[in-house]
Amino acid sequence: MNTNDITPNSLKTQYVTPSDCHFYQEKAGFLGAEIRGERHDRVILKRALPFQSPERYICITDVEKNELGIIEDVAAFSEEQQALIRGELSLRYFCPVITDILSIKEKMGHFYFDVKVGESKKSFTVKDISKNIRSHGKNVDITDIDGNRFRITDFDAIGAKSRRKLEPYIY
């Protein structure tokens, strides 16, 4: 099936390509884009598949959240453009990376994590672990009680001790 064929024009997926979309950094540091000849001094990038394909299907919207187009694959853009896109995405999807799990303690349905993020120690609390600890391939994402997200980028690469501590809680 090609749903694009039966969908009204207004609802068709508008993919942008390097030929009709150019990103730039405007003076205040925001990411802007010229899309099909129209200039937007501030655009927001959002991943449609943040875990599975972080570099594909990136949705571009203006500040009013109107969709301006979708980047099918970041790799299709020039190096300089890729850097701008990745820079914006890294800000939106900033996520501290856990390098070591020091302890996980359970008390009254709350899980108290003591972890190492780089060289510094960090403590946070997770509730409802089946919902807030998710694994995607080698990545494990943990969302704490305040909605902050932490990531283990390669579950196999963290130490065996850390793995053993977290394994029972990965559903």
Place this chain on the structure above:
Amino acid sequence: MPSVIYDIKVKIFKAMQRLSVGFYSSKQTGSLMDRVMRDANNIYWFFVDGIPGIITEMTTVIGVLIMMFLMNAKLSLLVLFLAPVVFVLLFFGEKLFRNMHHKTWVYHAKVSSMVSDNIAGQREIKAFAKEDEEYDRFSKVSGDYKDAELKLALTEATVFPLAEVAILLLTVIVLGIGSMMVAKGESGMSTGTLLSYIVYLQMLTEPFDFLAWVSNWWSRCADSAQRVFEIVDAPAEITEKEDAVELRDFQGNIEITDLDFEYEPARPIIKAFNLKIRAGEMLGIVGKTGAGKSTIANLIARLYDPKKGSIRLDGIDLRDIRFDALRRNIGLVSQDIYLFMGSIADNIRYAKPDATMDEVIAAAKAASAHDFIMKLPDAYETYVGSGGQKLSGGEKQRISIARTIIQDPKILILDEATAAMDTETERNIQNSLSALKTGRTTLAIAHRLSTLRDADQLAVIEEGTLIEYGTFAELIEKKGAFYKLYEIQNEALKAAGILTDAASAADEDPEEE
């Protein structure tokens, strides 16, 4: 051995998938869950622990009896004479335990059903402030379950020691008779032989004790097996004929002839129903609640079979069409939405697992779902379903519409598809659906009559019978049942300030628009 339990569970689950929708509406969730999980385990443990135990213990019994016969045949015959008593006890014990296990299971299933019912109905419970009543109801059922378990445990604790007592009594009898034989100086019977004989007799205690337990296990296993086979052997109400045909060059013509249907005997829902829908046409079905509108949709999707009459697609009886061809060509967007545990993308591509992300996004856009999906932190990878992200009724419905759009069916059934949406979203989806209807036969069921304005024909159903048929304008002009319904709705909308007199007048004369 763990593969045994896997096989049983998979077999029950597979059998459940084969069964028709009617089966599920007549069973409690808890009882079905118990069959998959608890009954499968009961059967497993009997075969894993029970059967090997029986072999070991029976070997011990035979070996011990041979030794006892070799030592003293007379005394051994006496022991064998008492053996049938033990078997009679085991036989009645098995019957007794089976009844008790069944009772325990029934209460356990009730408790499971009540928990799942309570979880699903939490909103209603809170809204009606029924927490205490629900607690009382649960306490009662849970109390019954506890009583049944206690009774079972008490009976087990009473009956099993009886087997040991029987062996002890036998030992006393054998010791008495043996002592007399030693005193009389019977040949081959010395004090040493008698003591050795008693030791052998004592070795029978454990096997008999075990046999008593096995009879209990067996009764539990047999009770579970009966329920498992009830599902595995249950004939599916909706079956595929061996010579069922594929739908080639399917156009989407639907013809319903003399259709009768009832969910329960003697309670007809659809009566002598006749209807023709040409390929590519949109038919709107209207009628009061309980008129049988959704039943017509369910029958066209072959979720049920008619009691009498037939439904034909391009001239082929539904019952002669292969299931996969039918499911591929009929898309159903129902008022009861169910999202499976998984990501939004997985739910959209449920009907077409190999759909590309382009198709998923296109379908979501067509269903006006893309914008709200992209607002979620994990976008298309947001977890939904049980334990996942909370979505509103309208959001869930839009995902279910996207799911049907990606299926790309020739016949589209919209059963109150936009009922849970606000007017603006409904209009957006109506626009999308209008485009989607091109080249498809569409059957739209709606209470809001204005949403059926685009329908080529309208069918008005009352108590399972077709009472009016025609275009929107024809039915308004006829001033019959449809007109009445339309008037009632307009009055209600006017009273709510949604519709003005002018708009109402324009509506009544759609030809002039």
